[in-house]
Amino acid sequence: MADLVSTPASIPLAYPLLSAIHSPADLKKLSLHELELVAAECRKKVIELVSLNGGHFGSSLGVVELTVALHYVYNSPTDRIVWDVGHQAYVHKILTGRLAQMETNRRYHGLAGFPKRSESPHDAFDTGHASTSISAAAGMAAARDLAGRKEKVVAIIGDGSLTGGMAFEAMNHLGDTKSDVLVILNDNQMAISPSTGGLKNYLVNLTLNKTYNRLRKFVWDSISLLNNEIGETAKQAVHRIEDGIKAALTPGAYFEALGFRYFGPIDGHNIEQLTKALREMRQLHHPKLLHVITTKGKGFKPAEDNQPKWHASAGGFDIETGKNINAPGKPAKPKYQEVFGEALVELALKDPTITAITAAMPSGTSLDLFQQAIPSRCFDVGIAEQHAVTFAAGLAAGGFKPVFAVYSTFLQRAYDQLIHDVALQNLHVLFAIDRAGLVGEDGPTHHGAFDLSFLNAVPKLVVMAPGDEQELRNMLYTALYEVKGPVAIRYPRGSGSGATLHKEFTPVPVGKGRILREGKSVALLGIGTMSQRALDTAALLEAAGLDPLVCDMRFLKPLDTEMIDMAAERCTHIVTIEENSVIGGFGSSVVNYLHRAHPGVKCISFGLPDDFVTHGSMEELYREVGLDAKSLSGKILAFYGNKG
Ligand SMILES: Cc1ncc(C[n+]2csc(CCOP(=O)(O)OP(=O)(O)O)c2C)c(N)n1
Numbered sequence: 001m002a003d004l005v006s007t008p009a010s011i012p013l014a015y016p017l018l019s020a021i022h023s024p025a026d027l028k029k030l031s032l033h034e035l036e037l038v039a040a041e042c043r044k045k046v047i048e049l050v051s052l053n054g055g056h057f058g059s060s061l062g063v064v065e066l067t068v069a070l071h072y073v074y075n076s077p078t079d080r081i082v083w084d085v086g087h088q089a090y091v092h093k094i095l096t097g098r099l100a101q102m103e104t105n106r107r108y109h110g111l112a113g114f115p116k117r118s119e120s121p122h123d124a125f126d127t128g129h130a131s132t133s134i135s136a137a138a139g140m141a142a143a144r145d146l147a148g149r150k151e152k153v154v155a156i157i158g159d160g161s162l163t164g165g166m167a168f169e170a171m172n173h174l175g176d177t178k179s180d181v182l183v184i185l186n187d188n189q190m191a192i193s194p195s196t197g198g199l200k201n202y203l204v205n206l207t208l209n210k211t212y213n214r215l216r217k218f219v220w221d222s223i224s225l226l227n228n229e230i231g232e233t234a235k236q237a238v239h240r241i242e243d244g245i246k247a248a249l250t251p252g253a254y255f256e257a258l259g260f261r262y263f264g265p266i267d268g269h270n271i272e273q274l275t276k277a278l279r280e281m282r283q284l285h286h287p288k289l290l291h292v293i294t295t296k297g298k299g300f301k302p303a304e305d306n307q308p309k310w311h312a313s314a315g316g317f318d319i320e321t322g323k324n325i326n327a328p329g330k331p332a333k334p335k336y337q338e339v340f341g342e343a344l345v346e347l348a349l350k351d352p353t354i355t356a357i358t359a360a361m362p363s364g365t366s367l368d369l370f371q372q373a374i375p376s377r378c379f380d381v382g383i384a385e386q387h388a389v390t391f392a393a394g395l396a397a398g399g400f401k402p403v404f405a406v407y408s409t410f411l412q413r414a415y416d417q418l419i420h421d422v423a424l425q426n427l428h429v430l431f432a433i434d435r436a437g438l439v440g441e442d443g444p445t446h447h448g449a450f451d452l453s454f455l456n457a458v459p460k461l462v463v464m465a466p467g468d469e470q471e472l473r474n475m476l477y478t479a480l481y482e483v484k485g486p487v488a489i490r491y492p493r494g495s496g497s498g499a500t501l502h503k504e505f506t507p508v509p510v511g512k513g514r515i516l517r518e519g520k521s522v523a524l525l526g527i528g529t530m531s532q533r534a535l536d537t538a539a540l541l542e543a544a545g546l547d548p549l550v551c552d553m554r555f556l557k558p559l560d561t562e563m564i565d566m567a568a569e570r571c572t573h574i575v576t577i578e579e580n581s582v583i584g585g586f587g588s589s590v591v592n593y594l595h596r597a598h599p600g601v602k603c604i605s606f607g608l609p610d611d612f613v614t615h616g617s618m619e620e621l622y623r624e625v626g627l628d629a630k631s632l633s634g635k636i637l638a639f640y641g642n643k644g
């Protein structure tokens with residue numbers, strides 16, 4: 001202990017113990033009491049960090065002790081520690097040599113908000129989406145076994161993420177392989193919102209089953225005692241007794257049936273219990289699941305009291321009270337998600353066939369408004385995007401109008417369901433695709449960079465993108481009442497331009513764009529909010545002597561070819577702008593059409609690069625990908641100048 005804190009007295013260290021931990025190996029020298037002090041410093045660091053930078057919060061606070069215990073018992077990076085989602089990995093980053101860089105967390109060119117293999121050898125697997133950890137761990141264990149190595153593999157998955165079908169698929173496979181993997185179930189009864197579903201009920205019952213827990217403690221203590229004092233045969237005998245008791249009482253039977261030995265539940269905030277349990281786990285050479293009970297937001301009262309709110313924070317709060325310390329700014333413009341959520345409730349209150357579906361994202365999609373207003377027609381299916389889509393298809397087949405509100409990046413999960421279960425049957429399912437385009441600090445795992453491309457290939461699907469908030473209201477109405485088959489509306493994270501919202505809904509002509517600025521010579525065709533960016537760009541081009549035509553194309557499918565014809569007749573140069581990959585999206589469709597119909601017209605497409613875009617503020621990222629008005633106008637001037 002002494003060498004860990006011996007710094008000159010004149011420079012008090014904010015984190016005396018943490019400052020001396022350069023790798024998890026340093027933890028192994030510490031006593032139990034010191035580990036507890038390390039945990040306290042980690043918690044303090046996470047609170048300070050998020051109060052400044054923003055970021056995911058409650059989940060990291062909930063796994064402070066678990067992370068300390070894991071790095072104390074296991075030998076990362078040789079042993080592989082796989083975090084599901086990865087939004088809880090701040091303590092892991094702190095303990096694996098990144099304390100000094102934590103201030104850069106989620107900032108442009110700084111640390112990523114999720115584990116990243118390129119950042120540290122301790123980050124065993126890149127994450128951001130839920131329910132992948134057990135599959136990845138199973139693959140790592142198979143690689144280890146094939147290569148004849150001996151490292152341990154641990155997956156840590158939350159109760160919310162365990163509701164994802166992939167997690168079940170992985171357990172079903174892994175349990176049967178008999179491979180040495182530890183799955184830690186971090187059960188806090190929360191996803192972002194409270195967990196839902198039969199599994200949640202099952203876990204609650206398991207946790208509350210006092211008789212079983214008393215017997216389990218007895219057997220557990222006996223095993224520990226016997227491990228120390230007598231040999232393998234007696235240990236096996238005790239395991240058999242334990243199995244017998246379990247079989248009689250059936251807790252953990254779900255996991256046991258899949259081929260896992262079930263242990264727990266144990267207190268996930270007690271480092272002594274955790275290290276003891278993990279040492280036991282290390283000695284077992286088959287699939288096992290350790291059920292750990294934690295509190296999301298542990299140690300920061302506001303976050304414990306309102307767990308959904310503190311799942312993540314924008315930062316700028318007082319570390320004692322949680323109150324916002326930023327000077328109050330202008331009243332915020334409504335977010336796209338709010339405009340959507342409110343409009344949907346307005347329509348659903350009048351139309352009993354409208355139903356709403358979320359895959360564990362009621363607050364992020366603003367479907368919480370629907371949940372409160374019409375709970376019987378709102379379904380939170382858990383982190384289960386694939387199921388959500390086919391469930392929507394079933395609702396549509398049964399005569400209802402389902403609206404699945406989902407982040408663009410998470411819809412990637414359900415592509416087959418969208419094609420096979422919805423589009424192929426021409427079912428009237430509405431996909432409200434939020435977080436389309438760049439999302440900022442969450443980075444490449446969360447940017448909605450591909451939806452225009454992957455939706456473009458799906459027959460029968462109508463795909464639209466509002467240029468502002470009022471258009472979103474009207475497009476929602478259009479999708480519900482003017483379209484009879486599958487339909488998608490994609491809109492971005494955050495607020496729009498603050499467009500005036502009209503009470504009445506006006507249908508948008510399907511497949512028709514609108515002219516935003518009359519002009520000639522060069523046409524800027526934007527889709528979604530990039531049509532506003534096209535207008536800003538036009539202002540810069542005008543200052544440089546051009547008179548651009550600007551169109552908000554509104555629809556990816558059906559494409560407004562009449563508007564493209566009009567642009568091609570008036571202009572020699574056509575520019576497309578979209579916040580989506582340049583591959584396969586809006587620009588591709590326009591270029592294909594021009595190639596066939598107007599081969600003499602020059603066309604250039606701007607969008608996200610054929611690469612994964614990093615994390616950072618929106619302004620930084622727009623500049624990086626060249627989608628800010630200044631970069632666009634520069635590139636368009638160069639393009640237009642090259643007439644020859
Ligand atoms: C496929 C996918 N869908 C949705 C999300 C959004 N999401 C991030 S964390 C989270 C809740 C995870 O709950 P749990 O695994 O229990 O972890 P906890 O937040 O409770 O620590 C959700 C729904 C996601 N990351 N990935």
Ligand SMILES: CC(=O)[C@@H](O)[C@H](O)COP(=O)(O)O
Pocket residue numbers: 056085087128129311312364435439442446493
């Ligand atoms: C980890 C995760 O997937 C979510 O917490 C996500 O970061 C939320 O994003 P928004 O902040 O855009 O709702």
Ligand SMILES: [Mg+2]
Pocket residue numbers: 158159160161186187188189190191
């Ligand atoms: Mg949880």
